[in-house]
Amino acid sequence: MYIVKDLEKKFPNVIYSSYVDVEKLIEAFQSAHVFVSPSRFESFLLTSIEAQSAGTPVIASDIAGPRETVISGQTGLLVNATQYEIINAILYFKDLWDNRKQEYSNYCQNARRNALRYDWKITVDKFEQMLHSIVNK
DSSP states (O other): OHHHHHHHHHOTTOOOOSOOOHHHHHHHHHHOSOEEEOOSOOSSOHHHHHHHHTTOOEEEESSHHHHHHOOBTTTEEEEOSSHHHHHHHHHHHHHHHHHOHHHHHHHHHHHHHHHHTTOHHHHHHHHHHHHHHHHTO
């Protein structure tokens, strides 16, 4: 949190927010260039799926939960949750946005495709297939 507060002071386009309602959340994900979740204790990073569904790349801690939802180097970056690595990852995406739009666009497209894997219909179908395979053993 302190990293973001420091960045918020230096860069007026960095926003730290606690709870926001669903409409504002969707708008925030759609307008963001990158979503940062530096948590060291997430079991499943639902917010990363939400961000990716808006086509927003994700920077997250390289721990078990985010490893399930973020494909490092394709849909975002998994980093050690140190101030140095998080800031470098943010600056990496700033460079992509400023200088390498196609590469940035690839991250966005990959993020959106990745989020679709978690669609409820797909998830329920997979769960039903798993149950059928167990019952039919």
